[in-house]
Amino acid sequence: MTKPAPAEKAADKTTIDIKGIMDRIPHRYPMLLIDRVIDVVPAESCTGIKNVSANEPFFQGHFPGHPIMPGVLIIEAMAQTSATLVVDALKDVDSQSHLVYFMTIESARFRKPVVPGDQLHIKVKKERQRGNVWKFRGEAYADNILCAEAIFTAMLVPNSEVQAGAAE
Numbered sequence: 001m002t003k004p005a006p007a008e009k010a011a012d013k014t015t016i017d018i019k020g021i022m023d024r025i026p027h028r029y030p031m032l033l034i035d036r037v038i039d040v041v042p043a044e045s046c047t048g049i050k051n052v053s054a055n056e057p058f059f060q061g062h063f064p065g066h067p068i069m070p071g072v073l074i075i076e077a078m079a080q081t082s083a084t085l086v087v088d089a090l091k092d093v094d095s096q097s098h099l100v101y102f103m104t105i106e107s108a109r110f111r112k113p114v115v116p117g118d119q120l121h122i123k124v125k126k127e128r129q130r131g132n133v134w135k136f137r138g139e140a141y142a143d144n145i146l147c148a149e150a151i152f153t154a155m156l157v158p159n160s161e162v163q164a165g166a167a168e
Helices: 006-012 018-024 071-089 159-167
Strands: 036-041 045-051 098-110 119-130 133-142 145-158
Touching: 018 036, 018 071, 036 071, 045 071, 071 098, 071 119, 071 133, 071 145, 145 159
Parallel strands: none
Antiparallel strands: 036 045, 045 119, 098 145, 119 133, 133 145
16 A cells, blocks of 8 residues: 555545544534535634535525525524534644634625525635634525625633533
8 A cells, every 4th residue: 555645644634524523523413414524724714514415404494395495594603614624723722622702703694595405615714813712704505606794803711711601
């Protein structure tokens, strides 16, 4: 068996599979809304992939006979994609020791309904970072058509602070 060429090794680092996502963020079914992260540029940008299935639990009530993925869940998928990128960028931080929390959502726009059978490509790009606060621009596409976009801010918080806050 031959060793992969250096270019192949570099290409592997641009993709995070479902196990890698779950190693980086705490979300689990039914709230884990991304299946893969591709095109990773460390600490800068990436693309989350969400395969939208008719079996998604939210389609039972949104809307019967006319299933549409709720916009708030599209924004949540953007946030999970960003959180995966943030935790991946922090090589010196144990991914289980921190959580990434939403702080703000700005300029959210929904342009085209997302329906079963769509594959969302969720493109997130860091606009800036100050300490543990990250600001992102996110865009969700299905069939190369912009479905949703938003600007949002998130904060990386150590679990010790999360647990201390819960105890109070």
